[in-house]
Amino acid sequence: MSVDEPRAAPCPWHEPVWQALTTRARQPHAFLFAGSPGVGKRQFAEAFADWLLCQQPAGGAVCGQCRSCQLLRAGTHPDRLLVEPEEEGKAIRVDAVRQLADFMAQTAQQGGRKVVILHPAEAMNLNAANALLKSLEEPTAETYLLLVSDQPSRLLPTIRSRCQVLTLTAPAQAQALDWLAQRLPQLSTEEHAALLLMAAGAPLRAVQLQELGATELRARVVEGVKALLKSEKSAPQLADAWSAVPLELLMDWFCDWTLDLLRLKTGALETPVNSDMDKVLPYMAQRVATTTLMEWQGWLLEHRSMVLGKANLNRVLLLETLLLRWKQLMEKR
Structure with missing residues (x-):
């Protein structure tokens, strides 16, 4: 469990969803960002956490100047928490979720909101998932829980029902290929297409596959x-x-x-x-x-x-x- 470094913005193909979300008058206390691996769910959640914590957001963008933005940029914001497995592929255990609950119950150190990102949510074991339910059932004011999941069907139905579910999809092939051309300019168009096919159309997954030598x-x-x-x-x-x-x-x-x-x-x-x-x-x-x-x-x-x-x-x-x-x-x- 650690404070996470901020991301600048969601992926460009999620801009319509981003604009609809950040123009709401009120936000629910819990979200579930679901979708295939590599479509940009984690990046979306991180950008949304930054936006929620920014003290002077301008529309859908953080101001970049307030005290919260400075702390986010430094990776030291005390009111933003990342919960993830201690090792990749391992479970998120009940102790981590209990610490999450303690964090949510505390007063925000910056006097504003608190945000928790839990990723991947399906990594919670049964005890951890049951412990999370209490935090979902008794939300703390100005505290937001952002779950990120590749496999939302593996979550308890009672957890899913208490979250605002946003399904984030992959872009159209042309947009994905344009994005890959910018991210991997050393590769040919054919190589971009081959990676995208292996990644089932998910651009971030395609980049990961390239790094793996897939x-x-x-x-x-x-x-x-x-x-x-x-x-x-x-x-x-x-x-x-x-x-x-x-x-x-x-x-x-x-x-x-x-x-x-x-x-x-x-x-x-x-x-x-x-x-x-x-x-x-x-x-x-x-x-x-x-x-x-x-x-x-x-x-x-x-x-x-x-x-x-x-x-x-x-x-x-x-x-x-x-x-x-x-x-x-x-x-x-």
Whole structure:
């Protein structure tokens, strides 16, 4: 738990939502900013926290000059709090939420508002979520709680019902590509498009994927899948070779390919959306049975949910099983 540094503004594609929010006469005490990973929810929440704490906001912009803005710029504002897991991928525990409640009950040190950002909200364990309910049910005056979530369905319904839910979406493809061209000018238009496709249209996620070297990792995985189907590589060999590839990426890629297979199978597509598998997927679609494909998708989505939920899975066993089932798609008629 720490005081967070301010962000200047929300992402440009969220400007209409921002203007509608900051022109309200009154604000509810709790918000849930929901949406896909990488669309800019955290940035939006941080900008809104700055706006709430600014003593002289001008329309939808902070003044940048008041005492609160100076403290925000220095990252030392005593009335702004960030609650997040102690380690990435770990749970937010009940002790952190109890400290949050204590913070909310205190008088604002700057004599104005207090703001808490909780991210990612779905990381709260059950005890922490139940402890948060009391703060939501008994809000303190001039205190605002901003929850940020990639997976709002994992939150308790009682938490969601006590928040003003704002769903933040990705921009149109043209706007996303323009933004990426400014952020990653060293890449080509084709590379921007490939990253955006992997990121499901979420620009901030595309930047993160670039930093992870996802383009190179994906090329390695695609070649491995082709080798598997030709029996040139075994599932254990690939599971070992892919040790540096995050499980979340692998599950997302196989989900994308499976969706293409279903669309090809039903005639909804003539060529795959995933152009780096433009030879493999049509070949598979001609040979896989629809019932087999549906069973595979069910298994894949179930295990993807486990991965996203940080379940304690045996990585090697999961990958070997995934690859064996993928190869077997064409063997079951």
